[in-house]
Amino acid sequence: MTLLEGGVCAPQGFKAAGVVAQIKNLRSTKKDCALIASDTVATCAGTFTTNKLKAPPASWTEGVCIRGTMQALFINSGNANACTGSRGMEDAKATAEKIAKGFGASITEVGVLSTGVIGVPLPMDRIANGVDACIASLASDGHLAAAEAIMTTDTIPKEYALEVALSSGTIRMGAIAKGSGMIAPNMATMISVITTDAAIDASLLHTTLKEVVNQTYNCICIDNDMSTSDAVVVMANGVSGVCIEEHTPDYETFKAALLEISTHMAHALVRDGEGATKFIEINVTGAQNDTDAKAIARSIAHSQLCKTAFFGQDPNWGRIACAAGYADADFDAGYLSVSIEGLEVVHEGLPTVYDEADAAALMQLDDIHVDVCVGTDAGKATFWTCDLSHDYVTINADYRT
Amino acid sequence: MTLLEGGVCAPQGFKAAGVVAQIKNLRSTKKDCALIASDTVATCAGTFTTNKLKAPPASWTEGVCIRGTMQALFINSGNANACTGSRGMEDAKATAEKIAKGFGASITEVGVLSTGVIGVPLPMDRIANGVDACIASLASDGHLAAAEAIMTTDTIPKEYALEVALSSGTIRMGAIAKGSGMIAPNMATMISVITTDAAIDASLLHTTLKEVVNQTYNCICIDNDMSTSDAVVVMANGVSGVCIEEHTPDYETFKAALLEISTHMAHALVRDGEGATKFIEINVTGAQNDTDAKAIARSIAHSQLCKTAFFGQDPNWGRIACAAGYADADFDAGYLSVSIEGLEVVHEGLPTVYDEADAAALMQLDDIHVDVCVGTDAGKATFWTCDLSHDYVTINADYRT
Numbered sequence: 195m196t197l198l199e200g201g202v203c204a205p206q207g208f209k210a211a212g213v214v215a216q217i218k219n220l221r222s223t224k225k226d227c228a229l230i231a232s233d234t235v236a237t238c239a240g241t242f243t244t245n246k247l248k249a250p251p252a253s254w255t256e257g258v259c260i261r262g263t264m265q266a267l268f269i270n271s272g273n274a275n276a277c278t279g280s281r282g283m284e285d286a287k288a289t290a291e292k293i294a295k296g297f298g299a300s301i302t303e304v305g306v307l308s309t310g311v312i313g314v315p316l317p318m319d320r321i322a323n324g325v326d327a328c329i330a331s332l333a334s335d336g337h338l339a340a341a342e343a344i345m346t347t348d349t350i351p352k353e354y355a356l357e358v359a360l361s362s363g364t365i366r367m368g369a370i371a372k373g374s375g376m377i378a379p380n381m382a383t384m385i386s387v388i389t390t391d392a393a394i395d396a397s398l399l400h401t402t403l404k405e406v407v408n409q410t411y412n413c414i415c416i417d418n419d420m421s422t423s424d425a426v427v428v429m430a431n432g433v434s435g436v437c438i439e440e441h442t443p444d445y446e447t448f449k450a451a452l453l454e455i456s457t458h459m460a461h462a463l464v465r466d467g468e469g470a471t472k473f474i475e476i477n478v479t480g481a482q483n484d485t486d487a488k489a490i491a492r493s494i495a496h497s498q499l500c501k502t503a504f505f506g507q508d509p510n511w512g513r514i515a516c517a518a519g520y521a522d523a524d525f526d527a528g529y530l531s532v533s534i535e536g537l538e539v540v541h542e543g544l545p546t547v548y549d550e551a552d553a554a555a556l557m558q559l560d561d562i563h564v565d566v567c568v569g570t571d572a573g574k575a576t577f578w579t580c581d582l583s584h585d586y587v588t589i590n591a592d593y594r595t
Numbered sequence: 596m597t598l599l600e601g602g603v604c605a606p607q608g609f610k611a612a613g614v615v616a617q618i619k620n621l622r623s624t625k626k627d628c629a630l631i632a633s634d635t636v637a638t639c640a641g642t643f644t645t646n647k648l649k650a651p652p653a654s655w656t657e658g659v660c661i662r663g664t665m666q667a668l669f670i671n672s673g674n675a676n677a678c679t680g681s682r683g684m685e686d687a688k689a690t691a692e693k694i695a696k697g698f699g700a701s702i703t704e705v706g707v708l709s710t711g712v713i714g715v716p717l718p719m720d721r722i723a724n725g726v727d728a729c730i731a732s733l734a735s736d737g738h739l740a741a742a743e744a745i746m747t748t749d750t751i752p753k754e755y756a757l758e759v760a761l762s763s764g765t766i767r768m769g770a771i772a773k774g775s776g777m778i779a780p781n782m783a784t785m786i787s788v789i790t791t792d793a794a795i796d797a798s799l800l801h802t803t804l805k806e807v808v809n810q811t812y813n814c815i816c817i818d819n820d821m822s823t824s825d826a827v828v829v830m831a832n833g834v835s836g837v838c839i840e841e842h843t844p845d846y847e848t849f850k851a852a853l854l855e856i857s858t859h860m861a862h863a864l865v866r867d868g869e870g871a872t873k874f875i876e877i878n879v880t881g882a883q884n885d886t887d888a889k890a891i892a893r894s895i896a897h898s899q900l901c902k903t904a905f906f907g908q909d910p911n912w913g914r915i916a917c918a919a920g921y922a923d924a925d926f927d928a929g930y931l932s933v934s935i936e937g938l939e940v941v942h943e944g945l946p947t948v949y950d951e952a953d954a955a956a957l958m959q960l961d962d963i964h965v966d967v968c969v970g971t972d973a974g975k976a977t978f979w980t981c982d983l984s985h986d987y988v989t990i991n992a993d994y995r996t
Contacts, residue, residue: 244921245917245920245921246919246920246921246926246928247916247917247919247920247928247931248920274913276913276917277913277916277928277941277944277945277946278945279944279945311913312913312914312916312917313912313913313916313941313946314946498899498983498987498991499991502987502988502991502992503991503992505988505992506991506992506993508992508993511714512675512677512678512712512713512714513713515648515678515713515714516646516648516677516713518647518648519646519647519648519649520645520646520647525647527647527648527678530648540678540714543678543680544678544679544680545678545714545715582899582988583988584985584988584989586899586903586988587903587906587983587984587985587987587988588985590899590900590903590904590907591903591904591906591907591909592907592909
């Protein structure tokens with residue numbers, strides 16, 4: 195796999211745009227409408243939030259993904275179009291319709307997603323302007339503008355692209371994502387759009403995406419709050435001429451590339467987590483099964499006490515052990531071992547003899563790996579999180595006003 | 596019910612003490628050893644943490660409570676005696692033995708509890724000094740010293756006492772508690788000791804305590820982290836001569852008093868939560884059952900985004916609706932209504948027309964009641980939490996060092 199520039203426009207036959215349409219309010223000067231479009235109809239797959247207050251645009255786009263083909267995906271930031279009742283779905287559909295007309299596509303092949311404030315109807319006049327401006331400026335170098343337009347409290351745009359050599363030719367895969375708040379696992383945890391010029395059946399794409407999302411976007415947390423708008427959407431337009439069939443080495447390589455790109459984007463979300471100063475990887479091994487391992491890893495990753503200890507650069511393994519201990523998983527505390535950056539601080543339930551200064555020095559790192567072993571079985575899982583800082587509180591005490 | 600002074604010493608036949616024994620380190624000047632003792636052997640009951648790394652003292656005292664009689668309960672702060680292996684249990688037992696000898700009680704009727712740093716063996720020489728000093732200073736006015744000695748990051752000692760008139764006489768009930776960090780529901784969430792001079796069978800006391808804990812200490816959260824040392828212990832010494840029998844009006848009054856004292860102490864813990872500036876009550880009604888209602892209330896009470904919005908005094912009902920939406924409970928988002936201090940901001944899934952200034956003014960209150968209705972069924976629950984402030988982060992980024 196080779197790294198490429200170009201984000202979602204790196205695969206052949208994709209264009210993107212990002213424009214300012216003042217969706218949040220008339221003082222807003224940031225890009226807030228994005229369009230990602232394929233020259234030809236693409237197969238698609240998506241995973242969406244499981245929040246009962248799922249926003250109407252997420253429901254609309256889930257419908258498009260169930261049908262399995264998509265040509266364009268419009269995303270606005272600044273307004274989530276969530277808790278907006280029947281009007282919310284009418285607005286989502288009207289947005290898709292306007293794009294379909296302007297772009298010359300079928301309305302059932304246009305996805306729409308929204309992210310931002312909950313409970314305020316979309317300003318449809320400004321959305322219409324945003325749609326027009328996006329269609330007018332669609333270009334094969336529009337990827338960064340699109341990545342910028344979907345940002346909310348993100349501090350940096352997130353994009354990534356790969357080239358992958360397969361037996362029958364070369365394909366490309368690109369992605370953009372936004373995140374940083376209302377990030378919790380066990381669903382598609384933010385908005386991410388992945389494009390590829392491979393040809394792949396929609397249902398195989400869906401199976402593959404679900405498996406990959408479960409190991410990547412569903413293994414991160416920033417603040418444990420599951421948003422109403424989360425979505426990961428993949429569009430595969432087949433322009434490369436390379437066809438991905440199940441049970442082939444090329445399929446495995448395709449899946450590995452999707453895993454690589456999703457891992458990269460999931461990590462990028464955590465690194466840019468609201469107020470984050472550190473990137474923490476929690477590896478759990480020795481559990482009775484992978485589900486138990488994930489529960490333990492998630493419990494540590496969610497713990498406010500662990501996250502503030504990481505912020506304070508305090509090698510407080512007691513909090514890590516404690517969070518493992520209340521996870522919904524079965525293990526014997528007498529087997530618990532904990533290492534911070536390779537320094538074993540707990541061995542089989544008891545603190546080791548180590549130099550506190552060594553442990554404190556390791557906690558100064560920006561990236562910290564915590565290994566937790568809970569037994570001798572094969573269950574394992576990895577989870578990624580960030581620390582909980584003063585800036586998280588500041589950002590979220592002030593977000594709306 | 597009449598309010599009394601005297602905390603755990605308000606019931607007849609109880610004495611208490613709190614002394615400085617430098618348990619945390621030799622620079623420590625705060626009281627850190629407490630003893631609560633009955634002149635005669637009391638029946639007892641307890642609920643304890645369900646953390647798999649349950650500290651040895653909690654296990655020891657659970658054993659005492661299973662046997663059902665207790666004469667003395669020793670508690671140290673500054674060291675949790677958790678993750679200390681087999682030595683931890685030996686130390687807990689040695690502490691109980693020293694108290695039993697000094698006090699003239701049976702070792703199986705002496706409870707010990709520890710709270711503080713995890714993973715450091717108890718300094719047994721200083722514990723021995725603490726035990727001696729506690730026994731020497733036991734007095735019927737020692738309640739406040741005991742309440743102070745069990746504090747960790749608490750900012751104020753917590754005690755409460757009631758007098759209750761029953762058909763066969765008057766009983767008293769008193770309590771001390773400590774909390775403020777590692778507080779999460781679904782277990783006994785901190786250390787609380789309740790004394791009463793009523794006579795009650797240990798197994799009836801246990802059933803009653805479990806029911807009460809489930810509605811009080813298990814319905815609060817500060818930071819969602821379940822400690823290794825949580826315990827609620829009740830001692831009933833019968834000195835009043837008033838006997839509590841099941842299926843009588845007096846039993847109902849006794850239970851109501853235990854509920855009142857536990858509610859008061861649970862609220863006191865939340866009000867003194869680490870960094871807390873506000874006390875938030877979440878009432879959920881209309882759920883399919885009480886379990887669903889509790890899941891929704893807990894989800895809102897745990898949400899970092901809701902808690903930072905409360906700190907920021909932002910009437911951000913979108914975050915409340917969102918947290919309800921991802922709770923593990925079944926409801927139709929079209930029925931969701933949310934009121935803040937009686938001002939309805941969401942009605943049947945849609946924002947109401949209200950003056951943002953009115954809502955913002957209500958958020959300035961120190962105590963905020965949030966009512967969430969999710970349907971037309973009878974399931975209901977109440978949960979209490981605090982906001983998430985800069986001070987929480989400061990306290991927990993620095994706790995150990």
